[in-house]
Structure formats: C-alpha cells, structure tokens
Amino acid sequence: QVQLQESGPGLVKPSGTLSLTCAVSGDSISSGNWWSWVRQPPGKGLEWLGEIYSSGTTNYNPSLKSRVTISVDQSKNQFSLKVTSVTAADTAVYYCARAVPFNLNQWGQGTLVTVSS
Amino acid sequence: EIVLTQSPGTLSLSPGERATLSCTTSQSVSSTYLAWYQQKPGQAPRLLIYGASSRAAGISDRFSGSGSGTDFTLTISRLEPEDFAVYHCQQYGPSPMYTFGQGTRLEIK
Numbered sequence: 001q002v003q004l005q006e007s008g009p010g011l012v013k014p015s016g017t018l019s020l021t022c023a024v025s026g027d028s029i030s031s032g033n034w035w036s037w038v039r040q041p042p043g044k045g046l047e048w049l050g051e052i053y054s055s056g057t058t059n060y061n062p063s064l065k066s067r068v069t070i071s072v073d074q075s076k077n078q079f080s081l082k083v084t085s086v087t088a089a090d091t092a093v094y095y096c097a098r099a100v101p102f103n104l105n106q107w108g109q110g111t112l113v114t115v116s117s
Numbered sequence: 118e119i120v121l122t123q124s125p126g127t128l129s130l131s132p133g134e135r136a137t138l139s140c141t142t143s144q145s146v147s148s149t150y151l152a153w154y155q156q157k158p159g160q161a162p163r164l165l166i167y168g169a170s171s172r173a174a175g176i177s178d179r180f181s182g183s184g185s186g187t188d189f190t191l192t193i194s195r196l197e198p199e200d201f202a203v204y205h206c207q208q209y210g211p212s213p214m215y216t217f218g219q220g221t222r223l224e225i226k
Contacts, residue, residue, distance in 0.1 A: 036215070046162065046205055048215035061213040062118075095161055102209040103152040105173065107161035 002026040004096050004108035012090075012115050018083040022096030022108060029077045030054040034099040037070060037081045039092040040110075047092075051099055052079055086115045119144050121206055121218035129226040136193040138221045140206030145186045150209035153182055153191045156220075157202045165204075166191060193223075201225050 008020035022035070029035065036051040050060040052070045060068050064083070072079040083090060093112050097104040120143040130136055140151070148169035154162035164173040166182035169189055179194045193200055206218040 038215075045219045046207075046217040048213055048217070051214060059212075059214050063213070099215075102150050103164055103167045103207065104154075104162075104215065105164045105167075107163070110161050 002098060002106045004098065004106060006094060006096050006108045006111040008111065008113070010112060010114060012086055012113060013117055014087055014115055016086055016115075018081070018086050018090060018094075018113055018115070020081045020094055020096075020111065020113070021078055022080070023076070023078045024098075025077070027098065027106075029072060029079065030074055034059075035072070035079045036097045036099050036104060037068075038095045038097055038104070038107075039090075040095070041089075041092040049081065049083075088115050091115045118213065119146060119208055119216055121208060121216060123204075123206055123218035123221045125221060126219070127222045127224060129224050130196055131226045132196050132198055134196050136191075136196055136200070136223055138191040138193075138204055138223070140184075140189045140191070140218050142187045142189070142208060146208050148185050148189075151182075151184070151189050152207045152209075154205045154207065155200075155202050156205060162205060196223075198225075 003025045005023045012018045034051045037049040050070045052058045067084045069082045093110040095110045096108045098106040122141045124139045151169040153166040156162040170182045181192045183190050203220045205220050
C-alpha cells in the first residue's frame with residue numbers, strides 16, 4: 001500500500017522560502033512514475049505546482065516556474081518542494097501525489113503552510 | 118492553458134437521488150486525459166474516474182463518468198450519505214501538466 005507523507009514548517013515568513021518534503025513508502029521513487037506537488041488555498045480549488053521523475057527531470061506550472069524547485073532523493077525515497085519569495089497568497093494546504101499516466105492516483109494527507117510574520 | 122469550468126458550483130440533493138455534475142473544457146481534450154476526484158472536508162482528493170469513464174480501484178459502481186470533446190459528466194446513481202463532498206475534474210497536459218476545475222460542492226438537501 002503506497003503512502004505519501006508531507007513534512008515541513010507550518011509557518012513561513014513573507015519573502016522567505018517554503019520547504020516541504022514528501023516521504024514515500026510502499027513504492028520506490030524510482031518505480032517509473034512521476035511525483036507531483038499540488039496546493040489548495042483555504043476554501044479554494046486545486047493548483048498543480050510541478051512534478052519530478054526519479055532521474056531528476058522536472059516539469060513546472062508556468063505560473064509559478066520562477067519560484068518553484070522540486071528535487072528528488074532516491075536514497076531516502078523522498079522528494080522535496082521549495083517555493084521562494086512567498087507571500088500570503090502562498091498560504092495553502094500542500095499535497096504531494098504520485099502520478100500515473102494522466103492522473104494523480106495516490107495523495108498524501110496534506111500539510112497546511114501559512115505565510116505570516 | 119485549457120480552462121475547466123464545473124457546474125453547478127453547489128448541488129443540493131437528498132440521499133437516494135441521482136447527481137449529475139458537469140465539467141466543460143475551453144478546448145477539446147482527449148477522453149484519456151480527463152479525471153474526476155472526490156474530496157471530503159479535511160482530506161486529500163481521491164481519484165474516482167480516469168480516462169473519462171474508467172473507475173479507479175475500489176470505487177463503487179454508483180459512480181460513472183462519460184463525455185467527450187469539451188463536455189464531461191460525473192454521475193452518481195443513488196446518493197449515499199458518504200457521497201456528499203466536493204468533486205473536482207482534472208485534465209492532463211500539455212502545460213501545465215495538470216489543470217483542475219474549481220470544484221462542485223455536493224451538499225445534503
């Protein structure tokens with residue numbers, strides 16, 4: 001049974017960097033799937049941020065591309081998200097997810113990150 | 118970027134009734150690339166339907182998807198209390214790789 005677990009600070013100061021990690025269990029991060037980050041501001045819809053393959057190849061949402069970096073650590077079976085220059089608009093629940101062809105079939109429980117001084 | 122518009126924004130129905138949720142895309146998309154998710158309060162989205170009409174593992178046959186081109190539908194045949202949630206449609210590619218509709222809230226009447 002695949003499980004994904006997000007971790008990281010729940011509070012980030014404006015202009016700072018948001019950093020989260022997704023630990024994967026029950027599947028190898030090198031299994032041939034892509035691994036994504038999705039966020040959901042309070043009371044709003046879902047926004048895909050980007051994805052990474054085990055080789056390190058990435059795809060990003062153009063709307064955030066300049067501020068988002070996703071990386072992978074095969075030795076720890078995890079992948080990570082960094083969002084720079086955050087503002088209150090980046091306050092959201094952040095989810096990591098496993099991508100199979102054309103959809104996201106396994107999700108972490110999500111972690112709320114609040115941007116505030 | 119392809120925009121997905123879901124309607125209605127909120128749907129109020131009673132248990133046992135049939136629910137019909139719509140997702141319209143701004144450009145024609147392949148059915149292969151259209152998926153539906155269910156999200157309950159405080160939980161992550163859960164994949165329901167992929168390829169517009171295929172149920173994900175463990176999903177009740179009360180859920181069905183249909184459609185093609187720019188118009189897609191999620192139907193729940195007989196509403197159970199646990200079905201009241203928010204439903205999101207999603208399309209794949211080309212950039213960004215995944216885009217979502219704004220969601221339809223299905224509430225108990």
